[in-house]
Amino acid sequence: MPTEFTPLMSLAGGALIGLAAVALMATHGRIAGITGVLGAFLPGSGESDWGWRAAFLIGMVAAPAVMMVLTGSMPQIEVPVSTTALVIGGFLVGIGATYGSGCTSGHGVCGISRLSPRSIVATLSFMATGGMTVFLVRHVFGG
Amino acid sequence: MRFVSALVIGLVFGLGIMLSGMANPAKVLNFFDIAGTWDPSLAFVMGGALVVTAIGYRLVFRSAQPMFAPRFLVPTRKDIDVKLVGGSAVFGIGWGLSGFCPGGLVPALGIGDSAPWIAFAAIVAGMMAARVLSSLQARQKLAPGE
Known part of the structure; x- marks a missing residue:
């Protein structure tokens, strides 16, 4: 199923994601x-500072309503x-992002912009396997 | 103020995710599908986010401390280990199967469809499984005679 190429919208959305990442660092000192x-x-988790995290998640979930x-x-x-793909894929996302200490936002945006070697390697790793998985599902096993 | 600022920042993050297309599995999977219905939009998401964050972080780190916290909590590890590379590889496989990453998924929960909630439950289950596995491994290392 083709999707429309949206360079300007995606660039603007990316800039907002970056703005939020910078604002969270400036206010709460967090990635x-x-x-x-x-x-x-x-x-x-050993974490007890739930207040700002809960507020952050509520803000995210509220975005479509806004x-x-x-x-x-x-x-x-x-x-x-x-x-089935949602369930298996989601489960692997949860395991992998926990073992890999981060996902697209933590490693891909916050980590790479600090030039963290761990984040650069992690991002290369999940981008590579993401691409391979889609190729196998769609073109080898036929989607 | 701590709570309100985090709420507003989360909202901006969520709006960015929604506008960018990261919450839409069809778009995410097409980004990966270079050999098929390729949609390069997500490269622009990463580009926009990275430029703003790279410049913004530099400005922010000039301050001695954040506004509402005693210090900046930034990861300092530099070692590349199997957990990092392997875990990220597994994450990529899951992302390629489902089209949802955690950041793309959370705002999608607010749309009200069932698919994001199914993926969310599976991600939480995966995170719990990883926690249990790690603590079992840690216990094994501590066990005498090992």
Whole structure:
């Protein structure tokens, strides 16, 4: 299923993501890594500073509703995979991002912009396997 | 103020994710599908985010401390280990299967469809499984005679 190429919208969205990452560092002194924020709520995380994390997550979840108020329509997404792929894929995302200490936001944005060698290696690793997985699913096993 | 600022920053982050297309699995998977229905949009997301963050962090780190916290908490590890590379590789496989990464998924929860919530439950289950596995491994290392 083709999707429309949206360079300006994506650039603007990326800039907002960056702005939020910078603002979180300036105010709370924290990396805007969503795996880390979510992980702090799980038992055994050793974290107890939940207030700002909960507020941050609530703000994120509220974004589509705010867009609906501003534009008059709820933003739509398309999920071109089966429920099985969502469940297996999601499970692997959870395991992998925990073992790898981060995901696209923590490593890909916050880490690379600090030129962290760990984040550069992690991002190369998940981009490579993400690409390979989509290639195998769509072109080898036929999606 | 701590709470309100985090709420507003989360909202800006979420709006950025929604506008950029990162919350839309169809777009994410097409970014990876260079051999098929390629959509290079997400390169612009990364580009925009990285330029703003790289410049912004430099300005922020000129201050002695953040506004509402005693110090900046930034990861300092530099070692590249199997956990980092292997974990990230597994994350990439899951991202390629589902089209959702944690940052893209959380704002999508607010749309109200069931698919993001299914993926969210699976991600939380995966995070819990990783926690249990790590603590088992840590216990094994501490066990006498090992």
